[in-house]
Amino acid sequence: MRNKTIALAVMAILSSAFLSSCGDDPQPSPSTDTKTVVSEPAQQHTEAPAEAIDASLLAFGAIVLPAEHIDELNMGKAYDEANVQSVLAHNWDVTDAATAKKQLDWLVNKGHRSEPNIMMLLDDGIDEEADVIAYRRAMVDTLGFSEEEAKNFKNIDAWDIERIAVIARYSYLAGFLTAKEASQYLETARKMAQDRYGSWSEYAVSFLTGRALSFGNTPIDLIGNIKTLMTDPNSIWNKNSEIWTK
Template sequence: MKNKTKLLIGLVVVLTIISCKGKEEKANLGDTAAKTETASAPAKEEAKGKLTKEQENALVFGAVLTTRNKMPFDDLQAAEYKDASIQVLSSAWDVTDTATAKETLEYLLAEGHKAEVDPALAELRTPEAATANSAEFQAYEDVKKNLVDNYGYTAEQIDGIKTISAWDYDRLVNVARFSYSAGYITEQEMWDYINKAVTQAKNDYNSWEEYFAGVMLGRTLAYGQPFADSKAQADILLKDSNSAYKTHPFK
């Protein structure tokens, strides 16, 4: 599958949807994340039209973009988002039907930006990288400095993160929601994709803090955006006592 490039799109229907995808190729970065299987999510609570606690928790693995988009974690509101979802999937992801939706979700699960960026992480932590002081090294250090100075991380925590897969999983949760809202996949298919991403995420990380750092490293190194662009989401998710990270368990 072709590499995906980022495109930021604001659509006002009832909410503003900003979708991120990566379409620009990054050279000399290649690896493949292992696939993991998981069971299906619990059935939706049809009586209230809301989600179970397990389903709410699964949606939190897309919290960075979901928070940016001001979308709820406890209600899919599929019908309300349909037109906006169709437009943002087409414009930002080249997704126009069931086949392209599933192709993109499979790409985010098995490959994504982690395949390109993960091999570079170890190199960015070497003395040689510090001496070269490349743009990628500066971007990595920018994420680390912000997380250490403002959110209680240690430098060792950031340097211990082995994958930026969280960035792919955060995007997958949102693309799966959009694809369901657009009518391209069923609700059960949406949960199947999300649950696979959640299972892989729990293998890759041990806490929301690690997971968020993985999203930030991925977004910065693959998506080309500085940490400052996500400061609002960092403040909400890491500092607000009522944030999705604070009210939902990671494992």
């Protein structure tokens, strides 16, 4: 009973934080409780996912997801289902397998890149947009890109691609997708990226430009993650740089 009370209290605190996050990509807190409170029927993770999954698939979502255990589909089993379910529900209206697949399929086929206001901005030019200017300055100052590189985005599709990976992985942790289903969405995300970009640098510029247009605010919360992914020789990006030559 005490464990259940603690878990519910944690979920209430998390819900309040998520509702004030303006739709950004929060991370669930590691589980410290021994009992999981599940609000929706969840699948049992009886598969052995980590060994069967191509490591390069797990490089997608790494901008947003916690770095620890990023190379494991189950994220080191550090997050309980109720915690992750709360993240999905409050940020993407994902509450079960059906809504997870609906959101993921929308990101694959349409996504934020197809929203009229975004398409209008891209058509009119974005060089004078305040959020874009701030994000480009962060790319130059923190990531070491030249101003030309920061402006040279092919599209903003990486914003959607990264979210496909994040939602697929969280949906697996929440029990809404099987390992096989999550892997299929990750394979789709990788293929979309390979069809559009030639390096992690191009992917990062696209992601940050998409985030500037779709979310705005400040890049400070994610720019450090991207810098680590690009500069650390042992990062999951640098360990899987060969995907851009396939």
